[in-house]
Amino acid sequence: MDIKKVAVIGGGTMGNGIAHVFAMNGFKVNLIETQQEFADRAISTITKNLDRMVSKEKIDEAKRNDSLANISVHLDIADGVKEADLVVEAVPENLDIKKTVWQAIDKSAPGHAILGSNTSSISITKLAASTNRPEKFIGMHFFNPVPVMKLVEIVRGLETDDATYTAVEETSKKLNKIPVPVNDFPGFVSNRVLMPMINEAIFCVHEGVATAESVDEVMKLGMAHPMGPLRLADFIGLDVCLDILNVLYEGFKDSKYRPCPLLVKMVDAGKLGNKTGEGFYKY
Numbered sequence: 001m002d003i004k005k006v007a008v009i010g011g012g013t014m015g016n017g018i019a020h021v022f023a024m025n026g027f028k029v030n031l032i033e034t035q036q037e038f039a040d041r042a043i044s045t046i047t048k049n050l051d052r053m054v055s056k057e058k059i060d061e062a063k064r065n066d067s068l069a070n071i072s073v074h075l076d077i078a079d080g081v082k083e084a085d086l087v088v089e090a091v092p093e094n095l096d097i098k099k100t101v102w103q104a105i106d107k108s109a110p111g112h113a114i115l116g117s118n119t120s121s122i123s124i125t126k127l128a129a130s131t132n133r134p135e136k137f138i139g140m141h142f143f144n145p146v147p148v149m150k151l152v153e154i155v156r157g158l159e160t161d162d163a164t165y166t167a168v169e170e171t172s173k174k175l176n177k178i179p180v181p182v183n184d185f186p187g188f189v190s191n192r193v194l195m196p197m198i199n200e201a202i203f204c205v206h207e208g209v210a211t212a213e214s215v216d217e218v219m220k221l222g223m224a225h226p227m228g229p230l231r232l233a234d235f236i237g238l239d240v241c242l243d244i245l246n247v248l249y250e251g252f253k254d255s256k257y258r259p260c261p262l263l264v265k266m267v268d269a270g271k272l273g274n275k276t277g278e279g280f281y282k283y
Contacts, residue, residue, distance in 0.1 A: 001085070001112070001114070001163065001167040002085075003027070003085040003086045003114070003167060003171050004027065004028060004085055005027070005028045005029075005030070005083055005084050005085050005086075006022045006027045006028065006029050006030070006084060006085065006086045006087075006088065007029075007030040007032060007074075007080050007081040007084035007086070007087045007088070007109075008022070008029060008030070008031050008032065008087075008088050008090060009032045009077065009080075009081075009087065009088070009089040009090060009091060009101060009105065010032070010033070010089065010090040010091045011031055011032075011033045011038055011039055011041070011042025011043075012038075012042070012090065012092075013144060013237075013275075014090040014118055014142060014144060014146065015031070015042065015090035015091075015118075016031070016042040016043075016045045016046050017049075017142065017144065017145055017146025017147055018088055018090055018118065018142055018146055019031045019042070019046060019071055020046045020049060020050070020067070020146065020147050021142075021146055021147055021175050021176075021177075022070075022175065023046075023067045023068070023070035023071045024050070024059070024063070024067040024070075024147075025174055025175050025176065026070070027070065028070055028072075029070055029071045029072070030071075030072050030073075030074050030080040030081070030084065031043075031071055031072070031073050031074070031080075032073075032074045032075070032076075032077055032080035032081070033073070033074075033075060034075065035075070036073075036075060039073040039075065043068075043071070043073065046067075046068070046071070047068065049145075049147060050064045050067055050068065051064065053147075077101070077104045077105060077108065078104070078107070078108040079108075081105050081108050081109040081113070082108050082109070082110070083110065084109055084110065084113050085110075085112070085113060085114070086113065086114045086116060086167075086168075086171065087105055087109055087113055087114070087115050087116065088116045088117075088118055088140055089101055089102065089105070089115075089116070089117045089118060089119075090118040092243075093119060093120060093121065093122065093240055093243040093244060093247070094243065095122055095126070095127075098117065098119065098122065098127055098130075099127065099130040102115070102117075102127060102130045102131055103130055103131070105131075106130070106131040106132055106133065111133075113136070114136050114137075114138065114164050114167055114168060115128075115131060115133065115136055115137045115138070116137075116138050116139070116140035116168060117137075117138075117139055117140065118139075118140060118141055118142055119139060119141065120141055120187075120188075120190070120191050120240075120244055121186055121187045121188070121191050121243075121244040121247040121248065122186075122247055123157075123184055123186065123251075124137065124138065124139040124155045124156070124157035124160070124184045125157040125158040125159070125184050127157075128157040128158075128159060128160070134157060134158070134159040134160070135159050135160060135161040135164065136160075136161070136164050137157055137159075137160060137164075138154065138155065138156060138157065138160050138164050138165065138168050139153065139154065139155025139156075139157070139184070139188070140152060140153075140154060140155075140168055140172070141153035141154075141155065141188060141190070142177075143190070144235070144236065150176075150177055150178045151177065151178055151180060151190075152172045152175075152177045152178070152179045152180070153180055153182050153188050153189065153190060154168055154169060154172065154179045154180065154181050154182070155181075155182055155183070155184050155188055156181070156183070156184060157184055158184070165181075169181075185251070186247050186248050186250075186251030186252060187244060187247065187248045187251070191244050191248070192248065195241060195244050195245050195248060195257070196248075196256060196257060197229055198229045198230070198232065198233045198241055199241075199245055199257070199258075199259060199260055199263065201215050201216075201219070201228075201229040201230050201233075202230070202233070202260040202262050202263050203260045203262075205230070205262060205280070206260050206261065206262035212228075212230045212280040212281065215228060215229070215230055216228020216229065216230050216231050230279075230280040230281075231280070231281060233273065233279065233280065234273030234274050234279035234280055234281055234283075235273060235274050236273070237272050237273050237274075237275055238263060238266050238267050238271065238272045238273050238279050239267050239272045241263065242259055242263055242264065242267050245257055245258075245259040245263070246259065266279065
């Protein structure tokens with residue numbers, strides 16, 4: 001299948017990055033948001049990121065302008081997906097929200113359209129069941145910042161067919177990404193490994209083993225991590241980390257995925273990391 005038109009649902013941190021890379025690689029993109037102010041913020045972010053690429057001489061002005069011209073904003077799902085070859089959903093990591101969105105997409109997207117979720121932990125099989133085309137449903141998990149990170153986890157649901165997988169794999173390569181196939185388990189590979197590490201780092205702070213700064217320095221200097229786990233958690237969003245840990249905990253019923261009480265308290269207090277100006281660090 002030759003994918004040319006893409007609809008991206010959600011213009012937040014992941015959604016605007018996904019729209020950015022599709023548009024920059026020649027795809028026509030409909031970016032769908034619920035409110036104009038959110039859409040404007042997404043386009044502003046994409047513009048700033050493209051301008052940064054121009055200043056670093058990674059792209060020229062013509063490429064920057066062509067990329068922006070490839071993006072159209074829509075405030076209605078039905079209108080935004082009606083001609084899409086591929087729909088990529090990037091809404092909050094909440095099963096009920098995602099199911100509601102997918103039901104709306106399924107009603108309006110063309111019959112040939114592939115449905116891809118950027119979920120970082122929720123079952124692709126479960127999401128696919130909220131549509132009438134589970135064979136065309138697949139996980140397409142990008143990583144933040146999307147324009148920089150090369151990996152795309154491609155997750156097959158129980159009924160995902162070979163043609164869908166092949167089309168998404170080929171499309172990922174056209175984005176200059178490296179697609180890696182994984183199976184449909186909670187957290188897939190990336191977050192099944194990463195989130196327990198972040199959670200344990202938070203427990204170290206919670207139990208007074210060390211400060212956030214010390215935990216991060218140990219992991220950077222001793223384990224050659226480019227960024228400490230607590231700084232990384234701040235950039236991911238502590239609310240997102242908590243959502244993923246809850247999915248892992250519910251999915252495996254294993255206490256090793258139990259979210260640290262300090263993480264829960266920080267989310268309850270609205271200290272979500274970089275996006276709110278304070279998490280384990282101040283921004």
